[in-house]
Amino acid sequence: MPNETLTSAGFKVGSAAAGIKSSGGLDVGVVVSETPCAAAAVFTSNRFCGAPVTIGRQHVHSGRLRAIVVNSGCSNVATGKRGLDDARAMCARLAGHIDAKTTDILPASTGVIGAFLPMDKVLPGIDAAFANLSNSPKAGNDFARAIMTTDLRPKTAFRKIRVGRKDVVVAGCCKGSGMIAPNMATMLAFLGTTAPISPSALRRALRDAVGTSFNRVTVDECESTSDTVVLLANAQSGIAPIRNTVAPAYRAFALALKEVCQELAYQIAADGEGATRVIEVAVRGAATATDAHEVARIVAISPLFRTAVHGGDPNWGRIMQAIGTSRARFETDRIVVRICGQTVFRNGRPVESANLARISRDMKAKHVPVLIDLRAGKVHDRVLTCDLTKDYITINADYHT
Amino acid sequence: MPNETLTSAGFKVGSAAAGIKSSGGLDVGVVVSETPCAAAAVFTSNRFCGAPVTIGRQHVHSGRLRAIVVNSGCSNVATGKRGLDDARAMCARLAGHIDAKTTDILPASTGVIGAFLPMDKVLPGIDAAFANLSNSPKAGNDFARAIMTTDLRPKTAFRKIRVGRKDVVVAGCCKGSGMIAPNMATMLAFLGTTAPISPSALRRALRDAVGTSFNRVTVDECESTSDTVVLLANAQSGIAPIRNTVAPAYRAFALALKEVCQELAYQIAADGEGATRVIEVAVRGAATATDAHEVARIVAISPLFRTAVHGGDPNWGRIMQAIGTSRARFETDRIVVRICGQTVFRNGRPVESANLARISRDMKAKHVPVLIDLRAGKVHDRVLTCDLTKDYITINADYHT
Numbered sequence: 001m002p003n004e005t006l007t008s009a010g011f012k013v014g015s016a017a018a019g020i021k022s023s024g025g026l027d028v029g030v031v032v033s034e035t036p037c038a039a040a041a042v043f044t045s046n047r048f049c050g051a052p053v054t055i056g057r058q059h060v061h062s063g064r065l066r067a068i069v070v071n072s073g074c075s076n077v078a079t080g081k082r083g084l085d086d087a088r089a090m091c092a093r094l095a096g097h098i099d100a101k102t103t104d105i106l107p108a109s110t111g112v113i114g115a116f117l118p119m120d121k122v123l124p125g126i127d128a129a130f131a132n133l134s135n136s137p138k139a140g141n142d143f144a145r146a147i148m149t150t151d152l153r154p155k156t157a158f159r160k161i162r163v164g165r166k167d168v169v170v171a172g173c174c175k176g177s178g179m180i181a182p183n184m185a186t187m188l189a190f191l192g193t194t195a196p197i198s199p200s201a202l203r204r205a206l207r208d209a210v211g212t213s214f215n216r217v218t219v220d221e222c223e224s225t226s227d228t229v230v231l232l233a234n235a236q237s238g239i240a241p242i243r244n245t246v247a248p249a250y251r252a253f254a255l256a257l258k259e260v261c262q263e264l265a266y267q268i269a270a271d272g273e274g275a276t277r278v279i280e281v282a283v284r285g286a287a288t289a290t291d292a293h294e295v296a297r298i299v300a301i302s303p304l305f306r307t308a309v310h311g312g313d314p315n316w317g318r319i320m321q322a323i324g325t326s327r328a329r330f331e332t333d334r335i336v337v338r339i340c341g342q343t344v345f346r347n348g349r350p351v352e353s354a355n356l357a358r359i360s361r362d363m364k365a366k367h368v369p370v371l372i373d374l375r376a377g378k379v380h381d382r383v384l385t386c387d388l389t390k391d392y393i394t395i396n397a398d399y400h401t
Numbered sequence: 402m403p404n405e406t407l408t409s410a411g412f413k414v415g416s417a418a419a420g421i422k423s424s425g426g427l428d429v430g431v432v433v434s435e436t437p438c439a440a441a442a443v444f445t446s447n448r449f450c451g452a453p454v455t456i457g458r459q460h461v462h463s464g465r466l467r468a469i470v471v472n473s474g475c476s477n478v479a480t481g482k483r484g485l486d487d488a489r490a491m492c493a494r495l496a497g498h499i500d501a502k503t504t505d506i507l508p509a510s511t512g513v514i515g516a517f518l519p520m521d522k523v524l525p526g527i528d529a530a531f532a533n534l535s536n537s538p539k540a541g542n543d544f545a546r547a548i549m550t551t552d553l554r555p556k557t558a559f560r561k562i563r564v565g566r567k568d569v570v571v572a573g574c575c576k577g578s579g580m581i582a583p584n585m586a587t588m589l590a591f592l593g594t595t596a597p598i599s600p601s602a603l604r605r606a607l608r609d610a611v612g613t614s615f616n617r618v619t620v621d622e623c624e625s626t627s628d629t630v631v632l633l634a635n636a637q638s639g640i641a642p643i644r645n646t647v648a649p650a651y652r653a654f655a656l657a658l659k660e661v662c663q664e665l666a667y668q669i670a671a672d673g674e675g676a677t678r679v680i681e682v683a684v685r686g687a688a689t690a691t692d693a694h695e696v697a698r699i700v701a702i703s704p705l706f707r708t709a710v711h712g713g714d715p716n717w718g719r720i721m722q723a724i725g726t727s728r729a730r731f732e733t734d735r736i737v738v739r740i741c742g743q744t745v746f747r748n749g750r751p752v753e754s755a756n757l758a759r760i761s762r763d764m765k766a767k768h769v770p771v772l773i774d775l776r777a778g779k780v781h782d783r784v785l786t787c788d789l790t791k792d793y794i795t796i797n798a799d800y801h802t
Contacts, residue, residue, distance in 0.1 A: 048725030311798035324449030
C-alpha cells in the first residue's frame with residue numbers, strides 16, 4: 001500500500017488522546033509545514049456555523065498558512081464569543097511551537113454542538129500532538145483517526161503525477177459519516193500537495209475539485225455547521241511554479257486533486273451512517289449542467305428511492321417520481337432509466353423484458369449504479385449517496401444530547 | 402359522533418370490492434350528486450403524473466362535475482395512451498348510470514404504478530359500487546375505506562356552519578400515508594359542500610384551504626404522481642348563492658373548508674408511514690410569508706430532526722442546523738427555539754436552565770410542538786410532519802415491485 005497520508009506530501013503530523021472524547025481515543029491533531037504554504041479552503045455555507053469556521057475563513061483569507069490544528073469530540077458550535085476566543089487560542093498554542101503567527105494556523109473542530117471546548121484538555125492535547133510530530137506513514141494514519149467521530153473507517157487518498165522530470169504529490173484525509181449529523185459528525189478534509197502554486201490558482205483548483213466530489217455526495221442532505229476542506233501547497237516538488245490556471249502543469253495538478261477529492265468523497269458515501277452500499281446516480285443527456293445536477297441530486301436525496309435500494313428493489317417508479325418533481329428540461333416519455341446496467345424504464349413505460357430478479361441480486365453489491373438518460377441534451381453529472389437503513393434511524397434516534 | 406362523511410353534505414356514495422387489491426378489500430368507490438355541482442380541484446405538480454390526473458384536469462376545467470369515480474390498488478401511472486383510455490372508460494361507465502357526460506365525472510386512482518388497470522375488474526366494480534349507492538353514514542365510511550392503501554385508518558372531517566337561518570355543511574375524506582410512496586400511496590381528498598357557490602369562488606376557497614392544510618404536511622417530501630383534491634358544491638343548503646369572494650357568506654364557508662382540510666391533513670401526518678407522533682413545526686416572527694414557510698418546511702423535512710423526535714431528544718442543534726441552510730432573513734443570535742413549550746435555545750446559545758429530562762418526557766406524547774421565533778418580522782406559518790422511525794424503512798425497503 002502506498003503511503004496515502006499527508007506525510008507523503010511532505011507535511012509533518014501529530015496526534016494525541018487529550019480526553020475530549022469519552023472513549024479515550026485520539027482526538028487532537030496537528031498538520032505542520034516547515035515552510036509557509038499557499039493555502040485554499042472551502043467552508044460550509046450553513047449560516048449557523050461553528051466558531052472554527054469563522055476564524056478559519058479569516059486566517060485563510062491571505063492565501064497563506066503554515067499549519068492546521070483540529071480536535072474531535074466537540075465542534076465548538078453555538079458557543080458565542082467564548083467559542084471564537086477558544087478557536088483563536090488553539091491556533092495561538094500551535095503557533096507558539098512553530099514560531100508562526102496565530103493567523104498562520106487554520107482551526108477545525110468536530111463533535112457535539114452547544115458545548116464549550118474543554119480548553120484544559122485541548123491545549124495540553126495540542127502540546128502532546130506537537131511533541132509526536134512525525135513524517136511517518138503511521139503518524140499520517142493516526143491523524144486520519146484522530147479526526148473521526150461516528151466514522152467507522154479512516155479515509156485517505158493519494159495521487160503522484162509526473163511533471164517534467166519531477167514527481168508532484170497530492171494527498172489527503174477526511175472524515176464524515178452523517179453528511180451531517182451536527183451532533184456527532186461533520187465533513188472535514190485536510191489536503192496537502194508538494195506543488196508550487198499561487199494561492200489564486202490553488203483556490204480555483206480546490207473549488208473545481210470540491211464541486212465534483214464533496215459537493216456530489218449526500219447522506220442525509222443535512223449540511224453541517226462545521227464542514228471544512230483545506231488544502232496546503234508546500235512547493236517541495238521543485239517543479240516550475242504554477243502561477244495561474246493556464247500554466248502547463250495546472251491541468252495535471254487539478255486532475256490529481258480532483259481524483260483525490262473524489263476518492264475521499266466516495267469513502268464518505270460508503271461510510272454513511274447505517275450504509276450498506278454506495279448508490280451512484282448518474283445523469284446524462286441533460287440540456288444544462290444545472291439540469292444534470294438537479295436530477296441526480298433529487299433522486300439521490302429521495303428516502304423512498306434509498307430505502308428501495310436497501311431492499312434490493314429495482315423501483316424505477318420512485319426514480320421517475322423524484323425526477324417528476326424537478327424543473328429540469330425533459331419529456332417524461334423520452335427518459336431512459338437503467339439500474340445495474342439493465343434498462344428498466346423507456347418510452348414512458350416499464351421495460352417488460354427487464355430481468356428484475358437479476359437486477360435485484362445485482363443490487364446487493366457494494367456499488368449500485370443508476371443511470372438516467374434525459375435525452376434532452378449532452379450534459380452529464382453524478383451524485384453519490386448510500387442506502388437508507390434502520391441503522392441510520394438507530395444511530396440518530398438513540399443518540400441523546 | 403356526527404356523520405363526518407360526504408353523505409352528510411347531500412352526496413350519495415357507493416363502494417365495492419372488485420378484486421383489484423389482492424387483500425380482497427373495498428377498492429372501488431363512487432360519489433354522485435343528483436344535480437350538477439360547481440367543482441374545483443387541485444392536482445399534483447409532479448410532471449410524471451398519472452393518467453387520471455391528466456383526464457381529471459380536463460374534466461374539471463369547466464368548473465362543473467356530477468360525480469367522482471375512484472379505485473385503489475392500481476394508480477394507472479406510466480401507462481401511456483392505454484392508461485388515458487382506461488381513465489376515460491371509468492368515467493364513461495359511471496356516466497352511463499347517471500345520464501351524464503363522460504366529462505362530468507372526475508376519475509382518480511391510487512396504488513401500484515407501472516401496471517395497467519384490470520378493467521375486467523374495474524368496470525364491474527363501478528357497476529357494483531353504483532348499485533350500493535346510498536346516503537347513509539355507513540356508506541360514507543365504507544367509501545373512506547375503499548380509497549385506502551397503506552393507510553391504517555380512514556380519514557374524515559366535517560363542519561356545519563350557520564348562514565342566516567340555514568345550515569351549510571362541508572365534509573370530506575382523504576387517504577395518504579407516505580406523503581407519497583408512489584407504489585402504494587397517494588394523497589387523495591374528496592370534499593363536498595351544500596353551499597351554492599360559483600366555480601371561480603370555489604376554486605379560490607379550495608386553493609387557499611389546500612395551501613394551509615395539505616400543502617403544509619410532509620411525511621417524506623416525496624410528491625406523488627397522483628395527488629388529487631376535489632371539491633363538489635351541490636347548493637342543497639338553499640342559502641343565497643356565493644357568487645364571488647366578497648359575498649357575505651364566503652368568509653364563513655372558506656373558514657369551514659380550511660378547517661376540514663386542516664383536520665384531514667393532520668390525520669395524514671398522524672398516519673404517516675411508520676409514524677408514532679405528529680410534529681408541528683410552527684414559525685413566527687418571519688419577515689415574509691416565504692421565509693416563514695421555508696423555515697418551517699426545512700426543519701420538518703430534516704431526517705436528523707425527525708429521528709431525534711422519535712428518540713425523544715430535544716435536539717435544538719438539529720433544528721438550528723436546518724434553519725442555517727435556509728435563505729430566510731434572520732440573525733442566528735436572535736432566534737428562539739421552543740420544544741414542547743420550553744425554551745431550549747436563545748441568544749445563540751442553549752438555555753442552560755431548560756429541563757431537558759422533562760421535555761424528553763413530553764416528547765413521548767402524540768403531538769410534539771416546536772416553535773421557532775425568528776424575531777425578524779410578524780409573519781407566521783406551520784408545517785406538520787411525523788417522526789422518522791424504523792418502520793418507515795421496513796414499509797419502504799421490504800416492499801417489492
